[in-house]
Amino acid sequence: MIKFIFKLLKFIIPLFLIIFAVLLLASKNHQFEFSKMYSNVEFENIYKSPSKDLVAIGNSKLLNSIDKNTLKEEGKYSVAMLGYSSANISVSKLTLETYLNNCSVKPNLVLLEVSWFTFNNHRTQLHKIVGDLFLRDFKLWTNLLGKNASNLLPKVKKATTTSLKRFVGVKSNLKETTYLDKIDHSLPKEKGDKFNFEEFEAGFPEHLAGVDELLLNDFNAIVDLCKANKIDLILFTAPEAPEYNKYQKDAKRIKSIYQDLSKSNKNIFYLDYTFGSDLWDDKYEDWLVDSHHINQSTLFTKDLIRDIKKYTNNKVFKD
DSSP: OHHHHHHHHHHHHHHHHHHHHHHHHHHHTOOOOOOTTSOHHHHHGGGTSOOOSEEEEESHHHHHHOOHHHHTTTTTSOEEEEEOTTOOHHHHHHHHHHHHHHOSSOOSEEEEEOOTTTTOTTOOOOOHHHHHHHHHOGGGGGGGGSTTHHHHHHHHHHHHHHHHHHHTTOOOOOOSOOGGGGOOOSOOSSOSOOOOHHHHHHHOTTSOOOOOHHHHHHHHHHHHHHHHTTOEEEEEEOOOOHHHHHTOTTHHHHHHHHHHHHHHOTTEEEEEOSTTSTTOOTHHHHHBSSSSOBSOHHHHHHHHHHHHHHHOOOSSOOO
């Protein structure tokens, strides 16, 4: 039996060392690629100059509604815009986790866009960016012990392969572009509702978003990270089409998660800009390009900063 164990170790230890060496080589040569899903420079800066006053995380709703330069308030604050189009809350959690793992000074504020579909069980898929994050930050590998391990490993494998190809001289043919390049900031020519009922029913046939346990756990992990590091967390829901909001049967249930957190934690705040809320403004309907994306990020960010100053006692934006 002892001889068998020694033979097994002789096989496993060299194999482990080879795998580790390959991952280390891939990590050292990794670069975030150009993509219309995000800003590769913003993610690259996590590992180069990560200490910012404010970190913004979320999906395309964040990227469409928030303007980084406006958030800076004429240079008073430094900002990391770490949104990724189509990202679910699990991706946002990993993004914040790697940022905190690598920053020398913790941010004072985290801005997170949340919505009716944040916990929808059809949004549990992970994206390519996750493999990139794991390759750059080995501390994230503790997440492989969780329920989402089977989804994580293929992303890590793909990122490793891409990085090794770069190492041996295979050039990328990706166009130099970011998510912001595809946003048309001109006001929509057609006024009025941008809601498409057929598309809505295709995605939500029962008009319910639901609450997936894994996604809710990752959302709570974001909350815990902010609490542990004494970081103010501002949750906000960007404007959506009134008709889109009216068909959301469990919207009150979802929003109660954000509202209850805000009421029970002095450093967590929730600002809701959807139809029927106190912060809704009819002008937002004219800024919509579809049911849940606006394109007037500069104007909306000014409104958001105004309301953060008015309704929260955060450490960053003050009158």
